[in-house]
Amino acid sequence: xxxxxxxxxxxxxxxxxxxxxxxxxxxxxxxxxxxxxxxxxxxxxxxxxxxxxxxxxxxxxxxxxxxxxxxxxxxxxxxxxxxxxxxxxxxxxxxxxxxxxxxxxxxxxxxxxxxxxxxxxxxxxxxxxxxxxxxxxxxxxxxx
Numbered sequence: 225x226x227x228x229x230x231x232x233x234x235x236x237x238x239x240x241x242x243x244x245x246x247x248x249x250x251x252x253x254x255x256x257x258x259x260x261x262x263x264x265x266x267x268x269x270x271x272x273x274x275x276x277x278x279x280x281x282x283x284x285x286x287x288x289x290x291x292x293x294x295x296x297x298x299x300x301x302x303x304x305x306x307x308x309x310x311x312x313x314x315x316x317x318x319x320x321x322x323x324x325x326x327x328x329x330x331x332x333x334x335x336x337x338x339x340x341x342x343x344x345x346x347x348x349x350x351x352x353x354x355x356x357x358x359x360x361x362x363x364x365x366x367x368x
Contacts, residue, residue, distance in 0.1 A: 230259070247293040258277075263313045275312070277309050279310060280307075305327045305343070312354065321334065
């Protein structure tokens with residue numbers, strides 16, 4: 225999978241550039257627009273998380289009757305962090321997806337779909353967060 229600046233991801237089976245082998249899928253809407261794909265992440269349940277300049281898209285990969293790749297997409301328009309530029313996406317050992325963006329950090333619980341947003345922790349401003357990391361020993365977590 226490749227993301228670019230045209231609101232789409234390209235899916236192909238190898239790294240050679242062959243227009244005929246690639247499937248192009250649009251993220252927001254169904255056509256080409258200026259929307260950079262910043263991050264593509266696949267969680268342990270095979271769900272795709274696509275971080276863009278316009279926000280987050282949670283997607284399941286589907287094949288239509290003709291065998292063409294499509295995405296079942298979910299957006300988070302009511303969440304100000306997830307509805308803005310997304311920079312990084314990871315999964316921790318406790319089945320949480322962590323998303324960092326220009327307005328803060330979000331924890332998404334895969335077990336119950338609960339979302340916890342963090343714009344600040346104490347006096348620390350989390351806006352403009354650009355990266356996340358989790359280690360195997362302690363995992364990743366914010367406690368408030």
